[in-house]
Amino acid sequence: xxxTRLLVLVxxxxxxxxxxxxxxxxxxxxxxxxxGQGLVRGYRATDGDYSVFLGVPYAKVDPEDPFGxxxxxxxxxxxxxxxxxxxxxxPQMTNEHSLSDNEDLDxxxxxxxxxxxxxxxxxxLKDQYAxxxxxxxxxxxxxxxxxxxxxxxQDAGATSVLLHIYADKDRYFRKAIVESGTPQSEGMFVSSDxxxxxxxxxxxxxxxxxxxxxxxxxxxxxxxxxxxxxxELNLQLKPCRERSFSGVDIFxxxxxxxxxxxxxxxxxxxxxxxxxERHSLSxxxxxxxxxxxxxxxxxxxxxxxxxxxxNIVRQFYIGDxxxxxxxxxxxxxxxxxxxxxxxxxxxxxxxLQENLxxxxxxxxxxxxxxxxxxxxxxxxxxxxxxxxxxxITEDQLVLDRLTTLWTNFVKYGNPTPSTTELIPLxxxxxxxxxxxxxxxxxxxxxxxxxxxxxMAFWDLFYSMYGNMAKLLRNCSDNPYICC
Numbered sequence: 461x462x463x464t465r466l467l468v469l470v471x472x473x474x475x476x477x478x479x480x481x482x483x484x485x486x487x488x489x490x491x492x493x494x495x496g497q498g499l500v501r502g503y504r505a506t507d508g509d510y511s512v513f514l515g516v517p518y519a520k521v522d523p524e525d526p527f528g529x530x531x532x533x534x535x536x537x538x539x540x541x542x543x544x545x546x547x548x549x550x551p552q553m554t555n556e557h558s559l560s561d562n563e564d565l566d567x568x569x570x571x572x573x574x575x576x577x578x579x580x581x582x583x584x585l586k587d588q589y590a591x592x593x594x595x596x597x598x599x600x601x602x603x604x605x606x607x608x609x610x611x612x613x614q615d616a617g618a619t620s621v622l623l624h625i626y627a628d629k630d631r632y633f634r635k636a637i638v639e640s641g642t643p644q645s646e647g648m649f650v651s652s653d654x655x656x657x658x659x660x661x662x663x664x665x666x667x668x669x670x671x672x673x674x675x676x677x678x679x680x681x682x683x684x685x686x687x688x689x690x691x692e693l694n695l696q697l698k699p700c701r702e703r704s705f706s707g708v709d710i711f712x713x714x715x716x717x718x719x720x721x722x723x724x725x726x727x728x729x730x731x732x733x734x735x736x737e738r739h740s741l742s743x744x745x746x747x748x749x750x751x752x753x754x755x756x757x758x759x760x761x762x763x764x765x766x767x768x769x770x771n772i773v774r775q776f777y778i779g780d781x782x783x784x785x786x787x788x789x790x791x792x793x794x795x796x797x798x799x800x801x802x803x804x805x806x807x808x809x810x811x812l813q814e815n816l817x818x819x820x821x822x823x824x825x826x827x828x829x830x831x832x833x834x835x836x837x838x839x840x841x842x843x844x845x846x847x848x849x850x851x852i853t854e855d856q857l858v859l860d861r862l863t864t865l866w867t868n869f870v871k872y873g874n875p876t877p878s879t880t881e882l883i884p885l886x887x888x889x890x891x892x893x894x895x896x897x898x899x900x901x902x903x904x905x906x907x908x909x910x911x912x913x914x915m916a917f918w919d920l921f922y923s924m925y926g927n928m929a930k931l932l933r934n935c936s937d938n939p940y941i942c943c
Contacts, residue, residue, distance in 0.1 A: 490502040490503055490504060490511045490512075490513075491540070492513070492601050492602060493601060494516070494598050494601055495597075495598070495601075496533075496535065497517070497533055497534075497536055498535050498536040498539075498540070499536070499539065499540045500513060500516055500536075500540070500542075500543045501540050501542050501543065502514070502543050513543040513602070514543050516543045518533060518590060518591045518594035518595075519531060519532065519533055519587065519590045519591070519594070520532065520533050520534055524679070525578075525679060526569055526679060526683065527568075527569060527572060527578070527579050527583065527675065527678070527679065528578065528583070529583070529586065529709065530583075530586070530587055530590050533594075567584075567687055567690065567697065568656070568660065568678075568686055568687065568690045568695070568697055569583065569584075569683065569686075569687075570582075570583050570584025570585075570587065570697070571583070571584050571697040571698055571699065571700070572656050572657065572697060573650070573652040573653060573656070573697075573700035573702070574652065574653075574654055574656060574657060574671060574675075575652045575654050575702075575703045576671065577705040577707075577708050578672075578675065579675065580702045580703060580705060580708055580710065581652060581699075581700045581701075581702045581712070582623075582699055582700065582702060582711045582712050584620075584699075585620060585623055585624070585627075585699060585711045585712070586709060586711055588620060588624065589624070589627070589629060589711070592609070592611070592624075592632040592633065593630075593632060595609065595632070596609070596632045607634070609632060609633035609634060609635075610633060610634070610635040610636065610637060610869070610870045611624060611633040611635075611636050611637075612636065612637035612638075612639070613637070613638065613639065613641065614639040614640060614641065615639070615640055615641045616641060616648065616698075617639075617641070618638040618639050618640060618641030618642065619641045619642060619643050619645065619648040619649070619699060620699070621636050621637070621638050622636075622638060622642055622643055622719075622807065623643060623699055623711070623712055623719075624636075625721060625725075625727055625729075625811075625816070626712075626714075626719040626720065626721055627711055627712070628713065628722045628723065629711075631723070631725040631727070633727070634726075634727060634728070634873070635728045635729070635730075635869065635870065635873050636727055636728070636729050636730070637729075637730045637731075637866065637869065637870075638729060638730070638731040638732075639731075639732065639733070640732075640733045640734060640737060640800060640804075641800075642716075642803050642804055642806075642807040643699065643716035643719065643807075644716045644717065644803040644806055644807055645799060645800055645803040645804070646754075646758070646798065646799035646800075646803070647696070647698070647799070648698060648699070648716075649698060649699050649700065649715075649716045649931055650696050650697075650698045650699070650700050650931075651700060651701075651930075651931065652700050652701070652702075652703070653695075654671065655671070656695060656697070657671050657674040657675045657678055658670075658671060658674045659693055659695065660674070660678060660686060660689045660690055660693065660695075661673075661674035661677050661678060662674075663689040663692065663693055664677075664681060664685060664686075664689050699712055700712065701713070701714060701715050701931075715931050715932055716931055717926075717929060717931065717932050718932070719810070721814040721816065725816070726816060726817045727816045727817055728816075728817045728818050728819075728820075728869070728873040728874075729811060729816060729817070729818075729819045729820070730819075730820045730822070730866070730869050730875060731804065731807070731808060731811075731819060731820070731821055731822075732804070732821050732822030732823055732824065732897070732898075733800055733801060733804055733823065733824070734823070734824045734825070735823055735824065735825035736792060736796060737795075737796040737799065737800035737801065738792055738795035738796045738799055738800065741788055741791060741792065741795075745791070746783045746784060746785070749770065749774075749783070750783075750791065750794070750795070751770040751771075751773045751774045751777075751794070752766070752767070752770040754798055755769055755770050755773070756770075757930075758929060758930055759925055759928045759929055759930060760928045760929075760930055761925065761928055765925075769921075769925065773794070773921075776917055777790045777791070777793065777794045778790050778791070793914070797911070797914050797915075797918060798918070801911055801914070801915065802914075802915055802918040802919075802922075805895075805915050805918075806922070808821060808890060808895070812890065812891070812892055817873070818873065818874070818889040819889055819890050820869070820874075820875055820887055820889050820890070820898070821890050821895060821896070821897045821898070822897060822898040822899075822900055823897050823898070823899050823900065823907075823910050824862075824900045825899060825900065825901045826855075826858045826900060826901045826902060828855040828858060844862060844863060844866060857902070858900070858901075858902065860882060861882060861883060861900070861904060862900060864882060864883060865883065865887070865898075865900075868883075874887075875887045875898075883904065884904070885904060885905070885906065887906070888906065894908060895908055895909045895910075896908055897909075897910050
């Protein structure tokens with residue numbers, strides 16, 4: 461739903477969802493009283509013993525400033541608010557409450573970072589935080605435990621989860637599930653762009669070099685036009701490091717390499733990725749040098765160092781072979797390593813330094829009936845969320861194991877509190893000196909340091925050039941990160 465009217469909660473979405481333990485295993489009556497807002501009527505599910513509430517407002521957008529902070533929700537005009545509007549996929553989590561906030565991570569209303577007090581950036585994350593606060597206040601009305609939340613995300617949603625972990629704010633969740641995404645993953649975090657409003661306004665016919673003038677125009681422009689312009693311009697509107705202003709709420713204070721859990725909240729984390737995060741390379745991919753371009757786009761290196769480094773990376777993955785379909789598998793490995801696997805490994809190392817709580821790592825590698833192109837970063841959600849076209853009977857074992865592991869983590873903060881016939885082994889957490897990883901396939905097994913040689917290669921690369929990453933803040937901000 462657009463951000464121009466109401467910010468709403470739905471039962472479950474793909475990118476970010478929130479799960480709370482049920483106090484007792486009974487159906488919640490679909491008529492619920494929300495303090496300060498009024499009566500909400502949901503409906504009985506047709507595929508299980510639970511009730512569904514869609515589109516419940518948790519905040520209100522300022523009609524005078526749709527890019528600004530969300531306002532408190534207002535009482536319903538209706539005697540009963542019918543929370544039945546929304547397109548969702550129902551979760552397969554057993555005996556749990558699942559909710560999601562319905563904001564769009566890539567839209568200009570959520571992630572325009574202008575480095576000005578009016579639009580400092582990351583409003584989408586602040587909207588998510590408003591949703592978490594609303595849930596803490598009202599989930600008990602729906603039969604949930606307000607002090608036992610698990611927040612989960614996949615891809616961009618996973619990045620959001622980690623940014624909430626690092627935010628210098630009250631923590632409304634105790635556990636987190638992070639699937640295939642971190643703030644350090646390629647394309648998940650951007651630098652501020654002070655000219656975004658000017659670019660969108662110009663695309664819509666208002667030519668100006670004044671950000672304030674452009675922003676005032678966009679405030680009164682239909683959201684469909686603003687959003688369409690942002691997509692047509694291919695603007696990268698993602699989480700960013702905000703500039704600090706007096707009296708202005710700030711959510712992300714550091715670059716993705718310098719995040720820190722300042723309040724030291726204890727949070728159990730389940731984190732991992734699939735066995736082929738970046739696959740199905742397009743034919744255009746082979747027209748340029750991906751090794752050179754990746755390093756050029758992500759590091760501040762001199763021409764000589766850039767060329768030499770790109771050649772070293774190239775030799776590591778494909779040797780003297782030419783770029784072609786014949787080395788597509790090796791190139792997919794490179795893309796996965798650079799864009800997902802090593803960022804996740806770096807993130808786990810950083811989380812261990814924060815001393816949060818237990819961290820459980822997984823690798824999802826099962827190729828089932830829903831995976832026509834093999835395993836990808838969207839594979840495990842197919843088995844966690846009932847999606848159209850899934851032939852559950854053929855993949856039942858993996859589905860049962862995956863949902864049991866995730867549900868156990870939601871309930872207990874431990875995916876294997878005990879062994880069973882279905883889950884015959886214990887999932888041990890990672891430590892400073894070990895990286896046990898649960899391999900989720902037709903069989904379950906624990907392995908140590910998956911992709912070890914490739915990860916060691918990138919460890920060496922970052923030990924030499926990590927302080928030249930483009931998103932790393934300037935040394936003048938903090939000289940200790942540039943040693």
